[in-house]
Amino acid sequence: MNDLFKGFAKAHAEQNGYLLAATLSPIASSGNPQRLRLIWKSSHSSSVKGDIKHFIKSNSSHQRSLDHEEVKGWVEVYAAYWNAIGDVVAVEDGKSTWTKVYESWKDVTSALIRGYNNFGFEAWTIPCLYVIGKYLRLFAIRSDTERSRSAGDNSGGAALIQDDFDPETEKQSQLRDCEQHLKRIFTLCLNDRAPLEESRKWGIYFIINLLFKTYFKLNSASLSRTILKTLSAYRGDMPALSAFPKSQRVTFKFYEGVLFFLEENYIEAEKYLVEAWELCHKDANANLERILTYLIPCRLLTTHVLPTKALLEPFPRLQKxxxxxxxxIRKGDLRAFDIALQEGEDEFVKRRIYLTLERGRDIALRNLLRKVFIAGGFDELKEGETTPVRRTRVPVAEFRAAICMGSGGELVDTDEVECLLANMIYKDLMKGYIARERGIVVLSKKGAFPGTGV
Amino acid sequence: MASTTEPKVAETEQSTPSEQQKPEQKHLALGEDDEFEDFPVDDWPADQTEAAQRNGETKHLWEESWDDDDTSDDFSNQLKWVVGSLLVSTLLLTALSLDFRPRRRFR
Structure with missing residues (x-):
């Protein structure tokens, strides 16, 4: 325990928040695998507060001394921490549950929040909130998994009796509870009135990112909007996002982008996802992959472009x-597209990109119709014309033939073909009109298929 | 202040766990397998970003969704053939339905 408070004193002397946060980590450090056990064994529940007070005072006596109130606050935090560590060690020995760990970690969280509200903890210490919040969420998830597993073991009769009980909600009850506590931290950071240089507002994006992750996990991504709305109400007194560390910016942009993506606002989504991608660390492949998972479908719909092999090269999963x-899509092979979509359905749905990719069928169809247009060749040059003009009057029958071919030889009737054509025109993927009585499509001479060079 | 912190310190916390701690670490990481991962460092210089890696050049990463260089003659021949056969089948169907009409009327 002495080591712990040496770290505490050093962190205070340097005002190094990350060093301080490391002392509150509920996992062992690389240099000291026995760290948790040692801390746990070095005190006893009857004497822990006294011990902590003693260690804080003895280690920081020769440095800038903490004021009385602050010491009181930290004693509370570390006493709760010591208690939680006991539970973590017990879980490792199979003598406790993650639910218990979560409960005791919640006490650490409360003690820390009280420290800021009542005992004057300074803003440089906010990385402690990061560590506490991060593990609070992880412990909640662990606890939920554990509970649903044990519920699975002895369910059967019980589940039948309580028929108004929603297993989905119940399954994540701890994470839901955790969200409440993360929100407390969010408010704690948001409402700090101290001048910007020493404000807890610098903690806001870290906590928002934790909340985003939580909402996505709870399948209620849309609740993230509420957070963003609150944030934008305060934006005036908030430091600019660009002043925050890149890890926080990338994560924030990613979730904001995905949020727009899920709201089908692909233009905005693309903007944020591109920013996240550009800012991301070059070696963080797993995260780059996650960004591209959304950026690729997004771009398919906004600018109708596809990733090259060079882009996908480092990501075998994305290639697949x-x-x-x-x-x-490139070939305009509608039938193969449907099959490929079906084959990947589970993965696509899991990643919430199925519906977006489904719309890629329009692009496949556009490419097929474009081939018909190209195959039509050029009209004969009229007097005074120097550049050849493509044949812009294309019989519906030709489009129908192509669509039948693209659908794997299936017979598609003319009405349906006209409907597909009308849709293409409506979506601005094709320019022109259908002259029904003559059975032809009159395409625009200037860009029949906008953005494709013809 | 909190914005420009030393990456090194954040690193220690994330660094490789010892043998004994591995299962614990894994468990904790499990909850995150389908979500954005924490970065091992808090911040990095601009030259370590993906954008810098590509020198701002992203053109070769995306390509148009259409291609028209492949055997467009084949396509147009096939198209002609299918247009022809569709026409025949349509005529045939029309003929058949014409054939049926008088019979129905006589019934």
Missing amino acids: LFLPLAQC
């Missing part, structure tokens, strides 16, 4: 996910 579809 997107290359078959990309191939079908």
